[in-house]
Amino acid sequence: MRSGPDHFTLGAWKCVCDRCGFDFKNNQLRKEWTGFRVCSGPGTNDCWEPRHPQDHVKGKRDRQAPPWVRPDSDGTDVSPGSGNEVSPEDL
Ligand SMILES: [Zn+2]
Known part of the structure; x- marks a missing residue:
């Protein structure tokens, strides 16, 4: 048994x-x-x-919500009141 400066407290190992x-x-x-x-x-x-919640997410996110959305290229007016509003069911 070696005795040295590293005495451990009782019960510690x-x-x-x-x-x-x-x-x-x-x-x-x-x-x-x-x-x-x-x-x-x-x-x-x-x-x-x-534990990190992003454990299974590597790299940066590839999709971000756009700051604003243009009307579709077909020119459909989707502005409020046009009758063509995009509803959650359309997405
Ligand atoms: Zn360590």
């Missing part, structure tokens, strides 16, 4: 962060949504991350 691979105390690791036990908090590399 050495754990390895699944992400950075550094040694920490068990109470410095936190279970992440990925299932990894990663370091979190002061004195660590703070590997822990909350």
